[in-house]
Amino acid sequence: MQSGLDLFHKNMIKDRRKTIVIFLVSLLILVLVFGISVCHRTDGTGFISPENAIKNILSAITHKLAGITKNPAGYSMGEYSSYTDYQETMDNLNSVFITMAAGGILALSGAVYQNVFRNPLAAPTMLGVASGINAGLLLFVLHYSSAALIMQKERYLYTYSCALGMLALVLAAGKLAGKRKFAANDMLLVGVVITQLVSIVITYFQFNMSLENLEMFQNFSMGRLTSITGMSRVIFVSIIVVGIIPIYLLRYSLNVISFSDEDAYTMGIHTGILRIVVLVFATLLVTASIIHCGSIGVISMIVPYITRYLYGSDFRKMFYSCFIMGAIMLLICRDITNALSAVFGFIPVGIFVSLIGSPVFFCMLVNARRVENDT
Amino acid sequence: MILEICNVSCGYCQREPVLKDVTFSVKTGEICCLLGPNGVGKTTLLKTLLGTLKLLDGEIMLDGEALSKWGPKKRAKAIAYVAQTHVPPFPYKVKDVILLGRIAHIGYFGQPSAKDKEFVEETLNELGIYSLRNKEYTDISGGERQLVMIARSLVQEPDFLVLDEPTANLDFGNTVKVLKHLILLKEKGLGIIMTTHSLDQAFYLNSSAALLTGKKALKFGAADSVLTRKNLKEVYGIDIKVVEFLDEEGKVIKICVPVF
Numbered sequence: 001m002q003s004g005l006d007l008f009h010k011n012m013i014k015d016r017r018k019t020i021v022i023f024l025v026s027l028l029i030l031v032l033v034f035g036i037s038v039c040h041r042t043d044g045t046g047f048i049s050p051e052n053a054i055k056n057i058l059s060a061i062t063h064k065l066a067g068i069t070k071n072p073a074g075y076s077m078g079e080y081s082s083y084t085d086y087q088e089t090m091d092n093l094n095s096v097f098i099t100m101a102a103g104g105i106l107a108l109s110g111a112v113y114q115n116v117f118r119n120p121l122a123a124p125t126m127l128g129v130a131s132g133i134n135a136g137l138l139l140f141v142l143h144y145s146s147a148a149l150i151m152q153k154e155r156y157l158y159t160y161s162c163a164l165g166m167l168a169l170v171l172a173a174g175k176l177a178g179k180r181k182f183a184a185n186d187m188l189l190v191g192v193v194i195t196q197l198v199s200i201v202i203t204y205f206q207f208n209m210s211l212e213n214l215e216m217f218q219n220f221s222m223g224r225l226t227s228i229t230g231m232s233r234v235i236f237v238s239i240i241v242v243g244i245i246p247i248y249l250l251r252y253s254l255n256v257i258s259f260s261d262e263d264a265y266t267m268g269i270h271t272g273i274l275r276i277v278v279l280v281f282a283t284l285l286v287t288a289s290i291i292h293c294g295s296i297g298v299i300s301m302i303v304p305y306i307t308r309y310l311y312g313s314d315f316r317k318m319f320y321s322c323f324i325m326g327a328i329m330l331l332i333c334r335d336i337t338n339a340l341s342a343v344f345g346f347i348p349v350g351i352f353v354s355l356i357g358s359p360v361f362f363c364m365l366v367n368a369r370r371v372e373n374d375t
Numbered sequence: 376m377i378l379e380i381c382n383v384s385c386g387y388c389q390r391e392p393v394l395k396d397v398t399f400s401v402k403t404g405e406i407c408c409l410l411g412p413n414g415v416g417k418t419t420l421l422k423t424l425l426g427t428l429k430l431l432d433g434e435i436m437l438d439g440e441a442l443s444k445w446g447p448k449k450r451a452k453a454i455a456y457v458a459q460t461h462v463p464p465f466p467y468k469v470k471d472v473i474l475l476g477r478i479a480h481i482g483y484f485g486q487p488s489a490k491d492k493e494f495v496e497e498t499l500n501e502l503g504i505y506s507l508r509n510k511e512y513t514d515i516s517g518g519e520r521q522l523v524m525i526a527r528s529l530v531q532e533p534d535f536l537v538l539d540e541p542t543a544n545l546d547f548g549n550t551v552k553v554l555k556h557l558i559l560l561k562e563k564g565l566g567i568i569m570t571t572h573s574l575d576q577a578f579y580l581n582s583s584a585a586l587l588t589g590k591k592a593l594k595f596g597a598a599d600s601v602l603t604r605k606n607l608k609e610v611y612g613i614d615i616k617v618v619e620f621l622d623e624e625g626k627v628i629k630i631c632v633p634v635f
Binding site: 312 | 446447452461464468475478487489492500
């Protein structure tokens with residue numbers, strides 16, 4: 001009996017070591033990509049030397065610290081390579097952090113959706129928030145016309161309320177279709193139907209818009225005109241914090257949701273409330289990242305698939321791995337689009353993400369079918 | 376402990392109950408086989424027992440306490456369920472699937488502790504499937520999957536185990552393997568309620584039998600007294616002989632043979 005226990009412990013330790021190694025490796029890759037992205041000039045024209053980048057960052061840190069501790073010696077900027085470089089590094093750093101956060105939460109909410117709907121192909125945009133955001137932007141642009149460019153607060157008001165309105169609409173309609181029960185697949189189908197309807201209406205209005213308005217609308221929806229500083233950053237970060245805490249706390253229970261309702265109930269978990277709670281918070285995260293960073297929702301579909309393959313399906317691991325992988329993927333996409341933009345003119349990250357996303361998605365579909373046939 | 380089903384009516388709507396006024400009981404350390412033709416209400420009764428379907432009338436009592444007032448968490452600690460095997464859409468590892476059985480003890484916000492994990496390893500070992508621990512649940516065979524589901528329900532530490540056709544889709548060897556494990560569990564003091572289409576299993580498990588007759592009613596008693604030629608003719612509509620013979624070692628074996 002004693003030797004049996006020893007064997008168990010040995011195997012448990014072996015498993016844990018494996019997990020730690022794979023997470024360390026992925027963290028290392030994240031740091032590497034992070035370093036490259038920070039040094040990569042945002043206009044895609046080359047690199048700042050890592051030396052200079054570090055110098056600039058250190059100088060910024062001492063400057064900030066001096067501001068906090070009110071130490072007059074630190075008020076001088078210290079060493080930095082050149083003022084334009086310094087400014088660029090700072091802007092870049094901000095954008096890198098935001099990109100990482102956006103990639104991470106998109107992947108995470110994608111994983112939540114897949115578990116809730118028990119479908120490896122479910123995506124957060126399927127419940128209509130993306131088209132809700134677009135509808136909000138459309139209303140906003142139509143209402144304020146050229147003044148829209150400077151009305152940041154109103155833009156957030158329009159987009160957030162339209163996105164949440166769409167979500168509520170889909171949930172209510174889905175409940176009706178599912179005979180007042182929370183039937184996951186009905187919800188997805190209703191979401192697709194309503195999304196289609198809304199995008200047709202949006203297309204109609206696009207045809208009848210003035211050219212300036214149309215251009216503005218498109219730029220907004222691709223995330224080009226949304227600089228993430230000041231108020232935008234505050235809203236974004238606080239929504240991330242609010243949305244991520246419940247998902248973090250419920251990360252183990254999220255495993256149970258992916259089994260059948262009956263199974264979950266007999267295991268002692270009420271799936272109904274749990275589902276709605278995580279769904280609302282995951283949707284909030286997606287909405288925030290699409291509003292603040294443009295339509296990059298495809299990340300949320302692909303990354304969980306990759307992380308499941310690499311790290312296993314346990315949601316405790318998924319929570320961290322989605323964050324790391326999402327950040328890595330979106331950073332790489334950002335760097336590549338920046339480099340391509342220097343050659344071909346402006347390319348929104350969202351377009352590039354969708355471009356590589358579609359073939360990957362197709363492979364997933366084929367693979368998922370194969371698994372079904374095997375069993 | 377004793378699980379009593381008292382005058383229970385169950386079904387999907389109040390006007391048309393599938394079963395009416397059903398009464399039987401199972402003690403810990405006993406096996407009860409739920410038998411009957413297709414569509415007669417076996418699964419409905421199980422669902423009602425588990426609480427996933429609302430009781431229409433009557434009461435289910437565990438040691439005199441009404442189960443209908445219990446939440447899912449308390450229920451899960453008393454009664455565990457082994458569904459007919461199905462595959463989750465994601466490639467979970469076997470040990471992760473089994474660890475999930477601890478969720479009733481862990482709670483919504485908790486995390487499994489080292490002790491929980493140890494418990495899983497022990498259960499894997501007991502059921503003789505320790506080598507499966509790091510395999511993906513989607514990749515293993517049907518018989519193995521059934522054992523994994525039983526392991527998951529065992530780590531729930533229940534007093535009663537409810538199984539829905541645990542041997543459906545299993546080959547002869549795996550069927551006997553699963554049944555042998557059930558006997559071991561019974562001897563350890565678990566109460567077991569299972570549905571099955573194989574009448575012989577009731578004899579083999581030396582269990583009590585609840586035979587659903589198809590007239591919204593149920594006959595309950597020891598397998599020997601319930602599974603008689605007359606009762607079986609009435610329920611299944613065909614002639615079934617109950618044959619008894621001695622094997623080489625002098626053990627009495629009883630089987631049911633349909634007459635063509």
